[in-house]
Amino acid sequence: MIDTHCHLTYEPLLGRVEDVVAQAKRAGVDRMISVGTSPDDARLALGLTRRFDNIWSTVGVHPHYSDKWLDRGAVDAVIDELAAEPRVVALGEMGLDRHYPDPPMEVQCRALSWQLEAAHRHAQLPIIIHNREATDETLAILRDSGLAPSRFVFHCFTGRLDELEAILAFGAMVSFTGITTFPSATYIADAAARMPLDRIMIETDSPYLTPEPHRKVRPNEPKYVADVAAFIARRRDMAPADFVATVDANADRFFRLQSR
Numbered sequence: 159m160i161d162t163h164c165h166l167t168y169e170p171l172l173g174r175v176e177d178v179v180a181q182a183k184r185a186g187v188d189r190m191i192s193v194g195t196s197p198d199d200a201r202l203a204l205g206l207t208r209r210f211d212n213i214w215s216t217v218g219v220h221p222h223y224s225d226k227w228l229d230r231g232a233v234d235a236v237i238d239e240l241a242a243e244p245r246v247v248a249l250g251e252m253g254l255d256r257h258y259p260d261p262p263m264e265v266q267c268r269a270l271s272w273q274l275e276a277a278h279r280h281a282q283l284p285i286i287i288h289n290r291e292a293t294d295e296t297l298a299i300l301r302d303s304g305l306a307p308s309r310f311v312f313h314c315f316t317g318r319l320d321e322l323e324a325i326l327a328f329g330a331m332v333s334f335t336g337i338t339t340f341p342s343a344t345y346i347a348d349a350a351a352r353m354p355l356d357r358i359m360i361e362t363d364s365p366y367l368t369p370e371p372h373r374k375v376r377p378n379e380p381k382y383v384a385d386v387a388a389f390i391a392r393r394r395d396m397a398p399a400d401f402v403a404t405v406d407a408n409a410d411r412f413f414r415l416q417s418r
């Protein structure tokens with residue numbers, strides 16, 4: 159199965175990435191997308207795709223790092239360079255995060271807008287959206303961008319049901335992490351249970367957010383995406399294998415991994 163969103167370049171995973179990939183394979187997780195969160199990180203992730211034929215990568219500026227990348231020319235240059243690489247399968251992650259006071263929202267919005275303009279130049283690539291406590295603003299900016307809603311995935315969904323409905327009405331995909339399995343987050347499990355089957359994907363967002371029943375294990379790893387799948391399948395009364403086949407087909411279609 160596919161882990162559609164992990165950060166293999168982050169310290170707790172990068173130093174032992176061979177082992178992480180081998181353990182994932184043993185757990186049936188044979189493909190993964192290592193998502194870039196800054197131009198430097200995206201280069202590192204691209205480097206991993208050259209070492210492993212079952213890793214793909216992305217290029218983008220995460221809102222948390224938007225204040226470190228204030229030079230638009232530099233950001234655009236890296237995006238244009240990496241977006242041309244066959245193993246780079248998406249732009250992002252990019253978006254808005256209101257959970258912490260910094261960086262200021264205007265800086266986050268500007269970084270998002272630059273990247274959405276770049277997305278017009280790279281029309282072949284889907285776009286990974288990070289949204290935390292900023293659904294309305296994010297959707298407004300995405301609508302204004304004029305980009306096709308079907309190009310977007312809202313990763314690591316943690317919102318309310320009305321936010322889910324708004325994202326679905328917009329037309330984006332929605333992806334769920336280990337948070338969905340936390341007993342304190344039944345509203346997210348409810349959201350995963352009512353997702354249309356052709357719009358849902360799953361991910362680990364490792365090294366963070368280890369799913370139950372391994373929640374105390376740190377760091378999280380791609381191998382645990384199977385636990386996210388099993389949990390949501392149970393909530394939907396589906397056989398886990400059927401659910402995995404469904405989300406994998408969605409990921410294949412969305413990221414076009416087969417042809418890259």
Ligand SMILES: [Zn+2]
Nearest residue numbers: 163193251363
């Ligand atoms: Zn992420």
